[in-house]
Amino acid sequence: xxxxxxxGVRVLDFTWVVAGPVATRILADHGAEVxxxxxxxxxxxxxxxxxxxxxxxxxxxxxxxxxxxxxxxxLARRLAAKSDxxxxxxxxxxxxxxxxxxxxxxxxxxxxxxxxxxxxxxTGPRSSYVSYGPTLQALTGFTMLMAEPDGTPAGYGYSYADxxxxxxxxxxxxxxxxxxxxxxxxxxxxxxxxEAVASVIGPALLDISVNGRTxxxxxxxxxxxxxxxxxxxxxxxxxxxxDRWVAIAVRTGPExxxxxxxxxxxxxxxxxxxxxxxxxxxxxxxxxxxxxxxxAQHSAEDAMAILQRxxxxxxxxxxxxxxxxxxxxxxxxxxxxxxxxxxxxTTNVTGxxxxxxxxxxxxxxxxxxxxxxxxxxxxxxxxxxxxxRDELVAAGAVWP
Amino acid sequence: xxxxxxLAGLRVLDLTGHRAQLCARLLADMGADVIKVEPPAGDDxxxxxxxxxDLPHLDRSLFFWFYNLNKRSLTLDLNHSRGxxxxxxxxxxxxxxxxxxxxxxxxxxxxxxxTLHRENPAxxxxxxAPFGQTGPYRDFIADDTVLxxxxxxxxINGFPNHAPVRPLGLQAYHSSAYYGAIAVMLxxxxxxxxxxxxxxxxxxxxxxxxxxxxVAGAFFERNEAEPRRGTLHWSRFFRVGKCRDGYIMxxxxxDWTSLIEWVKSDGKAAxxxxxxxxxxxxxxxxAEHLFDVLDDWVKDYPRDELLxxxxxxxxxxxxxxxxxxxxxxxQLAERGYFVEVEHPELGRKFRYPGAPYLFNGTPWRVSRRxxxxxxxxxxxxxxxxxxxxxxxxxxxxxxxx
Numbered sequence: 045x046x047x048x049x050x051x052g053v054r055v056l057d058f059t060w061v062v063a064g065p066v067a068t069r070i071l072a073d074h075g076a077e078v079x080x081x082x083x084x085x086x087x088x089x090x091x092x093x094x095x096x097x098x099x100x101x102x103x104x105x106x107x108x109x110x111x112x113x114x115x116x117x118x119l120a121r122r123l124a125a126k127s128d129x130x131x132x133x134x135x136x137x138x139x140x141x142x143x144x145x146x147x148x149x150x151x152x153x154x155x156x157x158x159x160x161x162x163x164x165x166x167t168g169p170r171s172s173y174v175s176y177g178p179t180l181q182a183l184t185g186f187t188m189l190m191a192e193p194d195g196t197p198a199g200y201g202y203s204y205a206d207x208x209x210x211x212x213x214x215x216x217x218x219x220x221x222x223x224x225x226x227x228x229x230x231x232x233x234x235x236x237x238x239e240a241v242a243s244v245i246g247p248a249l250l251d252i253s254v255n256g257r258t259x260x261x262x263x264x265x266x267x268x269x270x271x272x273x274x275x276x277x278x279x280x281x282x283x284x285x286x287d288r289w290v291a292i293a294v295r296t297g298p299e300x301x302x303x304x305x306x307x308x309x310x311x312x313x314x315x316x317x318x319x320x321x322x323x324x325x326x327x328x329x330x331x332x333x334x335x336x337x338x339x340a341q342h343s344a345e346d347a348m349a350i351l352q353r354x355x356x357x358x359x360x361x362x363x364x365x366x367x368x369x370x371x372x373x374x375x376x377x378x379x380x381x382x383x384x385x386x387x388x389x390t391t392n393v394t395g396x397x398x399x400x401x402x403x404x405x406x407x408x409x410x411x412x413x414x415x416x417x418x419x420x421x422x423x424x425x426x427x428x429x430x431x432x433r434d435e436l437v438a439a440g441a442v443w444p
Numbered sequence: 445x446x447x448x449x450x451l452a453g454l455r456v457l458d459l460t461g462h463r464a465q466l467c468a469r470l471l472a473d474m475g476a477d478v479i480k481v482e483p484p485a486g487d488d489x490x491x492x493x494x495x496x497x498d499l500p501h502l503d504r505s506l507f508f509w510f511y512n513l514n515k516r517s518l519t520l521d522l523n524h525s526r527g528x529x530x531x532x533x534x535x536x537x538x539x540x541x542x543x544x545x546x547x548x549x550x551x552x553x554x555x556x557x558x559t560l561h562r563e564n565p566a567x568x569x570x571x572x573a574p575f576g577q578t579g580p581y582r583d584f585i586a587d588d589t590v591l592x593x594x595x596x597x598x599x600i601n602g603f604p605n606h607a608p609v610r611p612l613g614l615q616a617y618h619s620s621a622y623y624g625a626i627a628v629m630l631x632x633x634x635x636x637x638x639x640x641x642x643x644x645x646x647x648x649x650x651x652x653x654x655x656x657x658x659v660a661g662a663f664f665e666r667n668e669a670e671p672r673r674g675t676l677h678w679s680r681f682f683r684v685g686k687c688r689d690g691y692i693m694x695x696x697x698x699d700w701t702s703l704i705e706w707v708k709s710d711g712k713a714a715x716x717x718x719x720x721x722x723x724x725x726x727x728x729x730x731a732e733h734l735f736d737v738l739d740d741w742v743k744d745y746p747r748d749e750l751l752x753x754x755x756x757x758x759x760x761x762x763x764x765x766x767x768x769x770x771x772x773x774x775q776l777a778e779r780g781y782f783v784e785v786e787h788p789e790l791g792r793k794f795r796y797p798g799a800p801y802l803f804n805g806t807p808w809r810v811s812r813r814x815x816x817x818x819x820x821x822x823x824x825x826x827x828x829x830x831x832x833x834x835x836x837x838x839x840x841x842x843x844x845x
Contacts, residue, residue, distance in 0.1 A: 049634035074630050095665025096658045146804075165802070168778035174698065174760040178682040182693040185767030187675070187684065189612045190601065197684045197691055197764060198609040199601040201673045207655045211622035212800045218629035219474050223450040223806055225636060231805030239781055240800035242770055244466075244618045246510035251494040252768055253782070253795040254506055259767050264610050268462060268507075268588060269492040276593070276608060289608065291593035293586075357585045359594035361608055364659045364669035367596035373581035379650050380660065392664045394657040397620070397650035398627040399576075401557075401643040402634060 048075025048403065053221065056081065056124050057104065058132035058139075062177060062203065063237055064161050065100040066210025068131055071217060072103035073396055073405040079127070079421055080106045081120055082414050084443040092411040093385050099393045101411030102383065107422070108415030108443035115441035117142045122426055124149050128224075129157045129217050133237075135173075136166040146232035155230040157220045161213045165236030177203030177237070184242045191261040208244060209237035271295045272324035273303075273331050276361055277339040279347055289361035290339055290347040297321070299356060306354035307338045368392070381407050415443050449475020450806035454632075456540040457481055457531070458515060459522075462489035463588075463648070464544035464572040465511035466621035471540075471628065472514035473799070473808050479824060480515040481531065483522070484843055486817045487512075496790075502817050509814040513785070513796065517815030518824050519845055522553050527844045533829050535560055535567060540628055542570045546585075547577045557643045567641040568631040572624050576647030586648070591616035595652025596659045603674040620651040680731035684764060685739045687747040691764035694738050696727045698759040706757065712741035771795070785813050821845050 053076040057068045060082075072078040080101065092098060107123075110116035121144060124130050130149060132139055139145045139160065146158040160166060163175030181187050181203055190199045216233045224230055242249070251257045264275035271293050279288040294303050300321070304313040312318075312334045317327045324331055339347050344360040351358035360366060368380060379395040396405045422428045422442065436442045454476040458468035465480075465487075472478040480487070489508040496504040521527040532555065535541055541560065543550060550556045550571075560567055571577060574586040581594075592598040592611055602609035624646055631642045653660065658678045662670040675684035681697045696703075700722055707713045714737045720726045727734055742750055747763060754761035763769075770776060783798040799808035825831045825845070839845045 047634065047637055049630040051637075070626060091665065094661075096661030099657050099661060164775055165779055168775040170775040173755065174758055175762070176682065176695060176697065176760055178677045179693050179695060179760055179762035182684075182691075182762040182764045183773075184770065185765060186612055187693065187764045188691070188766050190609055192602070192606065192609060197675055198603060198606075199675060200611065201600040201670065201676070201678050202597075202656050202658060203677065204611075204613075204615055204655065207619065208622070211619070211626065215470065215622065215626050215629065216801050216803070218626060218633065219450050220803070222629060222633060225633075226453075229805055231803055233801050233803050235801040236779070239776070239779070239798070242776075242781070243797050243800045244615075245613045245767060246797050247494065247507045248613070248767055249770065249797045250506040250510055250794070252771065254496060255494060255498065257494070262610070262612065264589070266587070266589070267612075267614055271587070274589065275610075276589075276598070278607075289593075289599075291590045291598065293589055295587075352584045355585065357587050357590045359584075359586060359590040361593040361599050362596050363599045364596065364663040366669075367653060368660050368663040371594070373575050373579045373594075373649065374653070376579040377576060377647065377650070379647075379653065380664075392660075394654050394660045395650065397623050397648075397654050398644050398646040400627065400631060400634070401645075402631075402638065402640060405630075 048405070050075035053077070053129065054079065054127045055129045055131060055217070056120075056127040058130070058134070059161065060133070062100065062206035063209035064131060064133040064213065066207060067161065067213030067217065068104065069100055069102065070210070070214040073407060078104040079123065079417070079425075080104050080412070081109050081111075081123070082106055083111075084108045084414060092413060094391050098391065098411045102393060103408040104412060105417040105421065106412040106414055107417055110441050110443065111142060113439070113441045115436060115439060117144075119422070119426065119436070119442060120144065121149075121152070123421070124156065125153045126425055127156070128221065129159065131159045131161065131213065131217070133161040135162050136160070136171055150230065155224055155228060157217065157224060157230045157233070159213060159216055159220070159233040159235060161209055161235045161237060163236070164238050166234045175238070177206035177209070180205040180238045180241060183238060185245065185248070185259070186241065189259060189261045193263060195261065205237055205241040208241045209235070212240040266293065269295065270321055270325055272321060272328050273335045275332060277332070277336045279339050279344040280342055282343055287363070288344045290344045291359050291361055292335065292351065293357040295321070300324070302354045303351065303356050306350055306356065310334070310338070383407050383410050385410055418442070418444050447806070449809060450803060451476040454540065455479070455538045456542065457534055457538050459541060459543040459545070460572065461487065461544050462492060462507070462511070463617050464542065464621055464624060465489060466618055467570070467572065467624035467628070468515065468542050469511055469513060470621065470625040475806070475809070475811075478515040479534070479820070480512055480517050480815065481522075482517055482519050482817065484519045484818070484845065490817065510796070512814040514811050515815060516812070516820040516824065517818055518821045519818035520821075521844050522555070524842070524844045526839065526842070528553050528555055530825070530829065530844075531555060532559070532563055536564050537828070538564070538567060539632065540568045540570065542572070542624065542628070544572045547571075547573050547582050561641065561643070565640055566635060568628055568635065568644065569641065570624050570628050570644040570646065572620055572646045572648065574648045576650065577645045581649075588614045588616045591648050591652050595649050595656070597652050597656045600656065600659060600670050600672055602672045604672050606672075608672060615655060616648055616652040619655040620646060620648040623651045623654070676731060676735070680728050683731070683735040685735070685742045687742050687745050687750055690747040692742065692747055692750060693762045693764060694735055695760040696734065697724070699757070700727070702757045703759055706753070707738070707741050710741060712737070783810055785810055787813050789816070818845070
């Protein structure tokens with residue numbers, strides 16, 4: 045088996061909810077040994093053996109330490125001293141209260157890398173505020189600018205602040221590890237998920253600071269230069285499902301001419317009011333109504349195929365079943381790998397969106413039960429004998 | 445500035461068009477020397493607005509500015525054999541090449557993986573394509589909207605029984621760029637032990653699907669297509685509510701007792717003071733009804749008054765703010781989030797969004813403003829490849845650079 049990029053890297057993982065687990069999952073998929081430190085009864089966020097919670101925690105180990113107990117904290121500190129990276133998503137005071145802030149850990153292990161993925165950062169007047177991905181998204185403008193045409197906020201069903209925070213956390217860990225291999229030095233990374241997600245609406249923020257322009261919800265207007273037609277168009281129902289749409293994006297003159305030919309050169313398309321990109325944008329309501337009349341006669345799949353054959357950007361607005369069970373591209377590329385559960389049944393999880401020619405990342409196992417790796421973590425990593433382990437359990441410092 | 449940057453000594457050639465430019469920027473911000481290789485007519489991102497003072501020009505695109513801070517610019521015609529040859533020479537001493545051409549294009553230019561790997565076995569090539577380098581959709585084309593459609597992100601946004609609503613902020617591109625930078629770092633770390641570079645095949649469709657993985661979770665756990673839920677988050681603990689003068693984000697994961705005491709004191713608790721709601725799982729099950737009651741409670745409150753009191757009770761409520769508010773945000777100001785970047789040729793300074801993370805040893809930094817078109821062509825070719833002045837002039841006259 046080819047070596048994994050993070051073979052030999054141990055990550056002590058205090059994170060929970062979504063952003064932190066996304067970051068450490070990426071590290072686990074590429075060879076890092078990720079040890080989750082958890083409470084015995086964490087708030088129930090769903091079934092660990094299937095679905096999202098399995099996805100987020102797959103390939104990791106779990107130990108249940110009682111961080112209210114001084115000896116539980118002591119065990120965590122000893123684990124940190126044997127780790128390369130310690131990741132949390134608490135506000136500043138939590139790790140400090142356990143003596144596990146960067147300064148304290150660096151005193152024991154000078155080249156430790158500590159990454160704290162808090163909501164608003166470790167400094168500043170609101171560093172102690174409680175936040176979650178959806179609330180951070182609301183604060184940055186993401187929520188307000190994804191609105192129905194009348195301005196009513198209309199999403200999100202998910203939290204880009206969490207996923208984006210997760211990617212940023214994983215990237216920070218990799219950069220810090222790369223630097224440590226060259227300098228021998230560890231460091232502390234103070235990651236504010238608020239700032240991480242604000243960073244990705246950069247062009248809009250520059251439009252505010254440079255041009256002083258107030259931003260409004262872009263709706264289906266292209267966010268990457270003018271385009272028309274550009275948006276989603278309703279298609280013929282599929283097996284009685286009326287919620288079928290195709291996304292279409294037409295930019296250049298040649299693309300427009302190919303588009304018109306592909307949809308059978310209807311007479312409306314030669315109307316001078318659609319002659320140039322500017323005119324198509326100005327008359328987009330009428331244009332969209334005409335395009336919708338064409339898409340209504342086709343299934344979303346057929347509309348995509350016809351347009352892609354003509355070299356036009358078009359795609360089915362895929363629902364969960366399209367995505368996970370029908371999409372031939374994702375199937376062909378093996379994007380939903382199967383993993384075995386404890387009872388020998390297999391389930392599928394979200395794959396890794398990139399392949400490496402020298403050996404891709406792997407989904408090694410489903411998520412562990414809380415405390416599942418008690419023997420390995422206490423026995424092998426910390427070298428505690430059976431009697432010592434039993435005594436710690438009896439003292440309430442750790443749950444078996 | 446304290447000492448060398450985290451990625452000091454790394455050389456990256458950035459051949460990407462506007463869909464993947466964030467990837468190399470993430471590396472440039474941490475100190476990699478990133479050379480943006482543009483066609484002589486300019487990168488396509490330079491034609492995308494908004495523009496400085498709304499005057500379109502290749503050097504005035506704010507879209508280009510944001511994604512190309514900290515990079516140098518080299519113009520080079522890769523369709524010209526001499527241009528491709530120069531790129532190959534640069535690749536010999538580079539650590540990473542990042543590209544987002546249609547699959548097969550690099551091969552056609554004589555710059556495919558086999559060639560690059562032969563010329564420089566330690567080189568990492570990161571190919572970012574809408575659907576990756578293989579499969580039946582390999583040659584399909586897509587913009588961010590089409591990618592959010594085929595990645596399962598678009599369908600879930602908006603209200604049930606309304607049309608799906610388009611997510612803000614090029615999330616398909618950004619997710620791909622983050623995964624690209626992660627993949628590049630992984631390949632570089634692997635190189636530490638193998639001394640070999642690798643070819644990264646990144647699919648933007650997959651990166652988009654990975655950003656909404658609860659959709660796959662719902663399918664593989666319950667065989668369900670995740671529905672559109674309006675502003676109700678999939679966890680069912682968050683929903684947007686409307687105050688007298690604006691929107692707020694409700695959250696039912698804070699201390700329930702103190703929240704409900706407050707709602708009760710306003711006479712608006714309805715059945716929410718039932719002990720059942722003390723349990724998180726009951727709040728999960730009753731989310732729609734619960735938020736309807738809370739909406740009725742907040743509707744006459746001025747937004748800021750509600751938020752102030754919520755925060756005193758440590759309730760994780762938030763204001764639904766416009767992005768303009770970030771520029772007046774005391775938390776961001778205290779942390780120095782926005783950074784001034786000087787554009788000396790314009791005699792002006794502009795505030796850019798800053799670091800997504802603060803490294804205490806090797807800080808995120810602005811080392812140079814985004815490059816003017818071809819600004820560093822001459823110096824790179826002279827210093828890196830020792831091309832003589834006459835030869836440079838000839839390349840320029842021929843339109844290669």
